[in-house]
Amino acid sequence: MKKLLSVKKLKVVYDSSAGKVHALRGISFNVKKGEIFGIAGESGAGKTTICRLLMGFMEKNAGISGQVDFNGDDLLKLNYKDLYRLYGRKIGFLPQSIASLNPLLTIGTHITETLKKNLKIKKKKILKKKAIYILDALEFSDSRQVYNSFPYQLSGGMNQRALLAIAFCCFPDLVIADEPFTGLDPDVQNRLLETVRILKDKKNISMVIVTHDLKVIEKICDKTAIIYNGSFVETGETKDVIKTPLHPYTQSLIKAMPENGMIPTWGFAPGALYDDAGCSFQPRCPTGSKEKKKHIINSPASVGNNHYVWCLNVKNQESVKDLL
């Protein structure tokens, strides 16, 4: 499959009164056409920074280095005009909260304005027809009513589905999803994930999903990366990462899931101000914390099937030629 998005050695550093804030410490990943790539980690790990960066929402004082290649364009080098030509049409965004819907506009207006801008459709009748077709595809029982509804007139689940309709209405090549479907009941969440899966399969859409919910990752993502304190600690096929986690942080995340007894990991992440060389999970690591010597990780251990682990305690089973 062809690479659609390629992120290489992406670093984001802010200057603050307390010192340099390392939001991302050199992450790399690829997303192929029609693939869903999940990024999971705890709060403050840098998940939202990845989303914001991919969507061009970064603050002006952020120091960004690396490369974000989308279909041959480096997003970090494009000017605002070229970037906004991509957004909506080529790159869609699925936000976390229903506060992303303008309370004074109907769901229909949200969809039609997006279609009008990105697909250059001018006729109101065609716009409405297309919008209702999309709402129908998302299994709304009364699409016409939803089309004319304001966000406050719909339930949380319906609004989330409306967000899906807006994000996917132009069938972009890539959709960036920031903590989608968080805080919904499992039934609604499952149905929405199933809808995403169907949409993605039908239209061959790629996605980057950023979440702290490993259930979402497990159900929908083809590939997964676990992020800790601005760095990836484990990447690979979702089934490998979730079923046979090798990094102690991934293992602790899986142990913290409700069905595994919600066992918390001792301590807290050192935070974005942490600037020491070496593994930032070492102080919390069940094995590494006992060692006085710093764990300096130059390259990840490859354990086969594109499964990589950033841990000195994991034995390299394959030679890592080129990670990406």
Added chain:
Amino acid sequence: MWQYFLKRILNTIIVLFGAVTLTFFFMHFTEGDPATIIALDKYGGQLISPEVIDRLASEEGLNRSIFVQYTGWLKLICTGDFGHSLRSGIPVLDEIRLCFPYTFALALISVFITAIVATPLGIYSAAYQNRFLDRITRFIASFQVSIPNFYLAIIFIFIFSVKLKLLPSFGCDNPTHFILPVMVLAVLQTGFTIRIVRSTAIEILESEYVQFAFARGLSMNRILFVHVLKNIFIPVLTFLSLQFLMAIEGSIIIETIFAWPGIGKLFQEAVFGRDFTMIQALVLFFAAIVCAINLLVDMLYIFINRSISFIE
């Protein structure tokens, strides 16, 4: 919802009753005998005998006890009779009816101009923060806010009437007479309104729905003049309604400078002339206008944002 508005109308009646009562008693406890003032008005500087003053007081019912006068006044206003001016003898309502359209037109035009000038300027200023347009707008807005209205009125008269001889400086015979007083009022209101629009728009531009609009590739103008504008309507409408009320009630200085025959001038003459009936009627009239505008604005809120409900 209708229950809410019915409740509001009942509240309005209580507020108006309070305004009438307070004004009546405050007026009677202030110094200055109205009968003497009427006598002075009628007979000029001649020596007025106490008998004449007594006769005038009994004619106007001013020698009755204060509570009798109060209940009498209440009965009268309930029948829509506000009495007649102690100074001119013309029915109070007729005088208000004559003057109010002038003030109303002045306030309405100036607020309308303020809205159409300040809203886009404030929004653009917020969208392009700290750029050239924002800096210029903020500078002009600060200038407008800090200059007193009477001073601005005098400067405008000096420039446009005295030096350039373009516009009339007083009176209200034709539409050109509107230009100077409207300009003064609009300039002052625009300064405040730009600041309100700018600060509200900055908040809205940081909201998640505006970010999502950018993420969908919508144009800057669509975001500013649909997404942002719709959401600043409510705070700006509230502010403009206050500006409108201030223009109606606080136009005494402007109306005096431009010899504008409006309600502000009428009020000023009534206060200086101790015209009790006129003052009481005007206070009630102002209170009624404040209540009516507030009620109207509340109704507009629902029209703009249908998620607002006043059901308690």
